[in-house]
Amino acid sequence: MVQLDQLYQEIILDHYKHPHGRGLRDADDATDQVAEAHHVNPTCGDEITVRVATDGDVLHDISYDGMGCSISQASASVLHELLRGRGTGEAFEVHEAFVELMSGRGQVTPDEDVLGDGVAFAGVARYPARVKCALLPWMAFKDAAARAGVGVGPEVKA
């Protein structure tokens, strides 16, 4: 069960059982650009909608709703925690770091200062079948942000 514990870190299970910021919300500031993206993982049917509210400089809110496995849902919760209230430039640096971690087949050592609870997903990168689960909300976020008119992170080659 040692291997399995790497995948299902307590942090991931905690985000899964007690998700942060779940539910789609309207923007507090009526002048914000609001856009959303709906992504599905066709191999397993997991779905997520991520909504971004931004004034172009700061991501005022990242709200989401979806259904799926513990990895994809915990990943959305961590995404919300990490990027909400961040400047867009900074947010995309975090995005890039998370994508790099997940694409690293377990060879990338995550920086906790950048990724916070996201470091718990380091073990997921060893399970190729689950990487897409972890990335699902992050890819939806990237699309939603682009639709809200803010810069886009790097392409994923997964």
Add this chain to the structure above:
Amino acid sequence: MTSIAIPEGMPQYDDVPRFDVARVRADFPILDREINGHPLVYLDSANTSHKPRQVLDVLDEHYARHNANVSRSVHTLGTEATEAYEGARAKIAAFINAPSVDEVVFTKNSTEAINIVAYAFSNASLRPDGDPRFRLGPGDEVVISEMEHHSNIVPWQLLCERTGATLRWFPVTDQGRLDESGLEDLVTERTKIVSLVHVSNILGTVNATSRITARVREVGALLLLDCSQSVPHLPIDVVDLDADYIVFTGHKMLGPTGIGVLWGRGELLAAMPPVMGGGSMIETVTMARSTFAAPPARFEAGTPPIAEAVALGAAVDYLTGVGMRAVQWHEKELTAYALEALGTVPDLRIFGPTVPVGRGGTISFALGDVHPHDVGQVLDSLGVQVRVGHHCAKPVCSRFGVPAMTRASFYLYTTTEEIDALVGGLEQVRKVFD
């Protein structure tokens, strides 16, 4: 064991053919593997089956000793390869009791077999002189069911898009059975083809087709049965089944990947236009036009998967040696055992029939609200291999209101101990996601 005596003269319990599962398992090299430090418990045979040594040896032997292209060479190797390839066709024809060897068309898999029928209809629809049984247009209907694998949905959706015909479908009951209550309204004079799954790859349901067949005959339509999950697991006799086409795939019945079968009534295949053009499927070719070979060659353009076909013949020999009645009974006993064992797991919901009658050894379920991906991951850490996801049957998942299911499926090498390992693993899942 029941204490009720079966009256003399009736079939007795011990009359059922049986086989030695331990001996069968010894033929499958992969079953010795360990997964994550545990003995392999393979419960994903509905996805693909494992291959016995006897099949692997034939595959190897073909390439090592008899490799040549088929149906075109006068040399010795070419003759040997052709005889082996056509010999496999004859074995498969006998296995499903096809009236003629020429009714067995080799394909890549069931998906390709269904597409060949759908595109033959399409091609016939484009030609004014096309056989009216295959011609489709606005006002004509194709009937499938909500229980289908995507491979028996999408080809018909595309055919209907191309021809303007309408796609209709049988619903599924809460018990996971085909809802035939609207049969008369669903299958009518407008229906050109009914294409149904024989055994569901997700619910395990064995569809009783006789009422539908009778109605199909009454309205003059054609019937295709997707037998991908039935030919590997029960005795199939195409004469008894009285369908017009059946399709199945080799890798689910101990054979290799890349080889499947379209069986069609000889007279229908002979009337169907070709689908793929190329070598081997012609009678004569000029620069202006071509004429086509008789079936099955007409539908086997290009060099076929020769070694795979020969090895599928070996798989059929293996299954015949064990006996399909015995395989069927073994899986029926396993299914009864599994339904009872899974019934003891708290919060477990089975999708599909919950009694071992009219169902095969494929059981899909939900464990509380734990996502199937997570169920499958924890089971894998214990060596238990199950399928998770929508099983290429998204409409079935939607019908039961879930995005995905966990599925355990059995075959002739499955044991009750493996079902115990599954049940034990599910306890572990509950602990992780309490």
